[in-house]
Amino acid sequence: MAENAADQGTSSAGRPTRPDLAAMLVPLGRALTAMEQPVLDAHGLAMWAYSVLLHLDETPIRTQAALAETIRADKTRIIPVLDDLAARGLIRRQPDPEDRRVRLLSLTPEGRRLRDAVQSDIQRGEERLLARLPAADRGGFLRGLQALHALPELSPRKAADGR
Amino acid sequence: MAENAADQGTSSAGRPTRPDLAAMLVPLGRALTAMEQPVLDAHGLAMWAYSVLLHLDETPIRTQAALAETIRADKTRIIPVLDDLAARGLIRRQPDPEDRRVRLLSLTPEGRRLRDAVQSDIQRGEERLLARLPAADRGGFLRGLQALHALPELSPRKAADGR
């Protein structure tokens, strides 16, 4: 006994060969977010506001609640964000003629300009980081990340309603 | 001049070919964390407690403050966590004979057992996710992730004190 064999469960248990994914992903996410912050500050954008600008225009978004859900924000908490963005002329919020309860959201040209400028800034910083990766792994890392990001099981809300 | 050309910045700006890294990493981290939660609950461990168990024993940790820093916890906030872990016999907290201010932290055998069991469970779930990746990208993804995770610039605290 006390042997350091490796079989002790269903699969290859024992001492793992890598840290938990979350243990790497979460700090990385934090670090990336911290890198973004100064850029956002420079443009007077909060993280939520940037998130709104990003997701507006990518997908046709109808209601504010739907937007909130896609960016995983609280329905009631983005309202001040939208107020601010609209007041600054970065988004438009017109009542839907077909259903006058909903406000149709869209990016204004200035909104798109700002979004593009900020995103370029941010991705420029990210590229500096990616450059640190061995070239052989860079592509796989990015593809893997995008693939996981696209998995529906990882979106808790969608995964729940299987009907 | 409303042409939809793509050059408009310093480098390859315009519409980016991928989402921001943080925009993928952060939700992924959240999803992974959510996947871990039931496992942790099943073992009666909170996230901070698990984090402590993980990092104890990997590196020789002397002071509680040092532990707190490595797991990015607040010095004062892990104390109840340590209290609980010690009360459950998962860690030991003996006064250092050389400096009786500091408590030497170590994993008990039960602590190590629990940590290994939980981590196997967690990584088993993660492997199910990784299996969804194209085999060609899986290795690069993991290596890239580990490489970025190991970068010192991404640890805000260490990066700051360059002196």
Add this chain to the structure above:
DNA sequence: AGTATTAATAGGCATGCGCTTACGATCTGC
């Protein structure tokens, strides 16, 4: 017409967390 639903909005409650202060015990330098 009359009731139930849904969108947007406001407000409030509870939680978790980072940060700060305070304090006793202990160590170190002078």
Add this chain to the structure above:
DNA sequence: GCAGATCGTAAGCGCATGCCTATTAATACT
């Protein structure tokens, strides 16, 4: 042996966030 720094600990402030309720306007169901 005293002053200042350090460790562990307690307590509290403030912010961001998730969640829940209520209100109002508009739509849908019957």
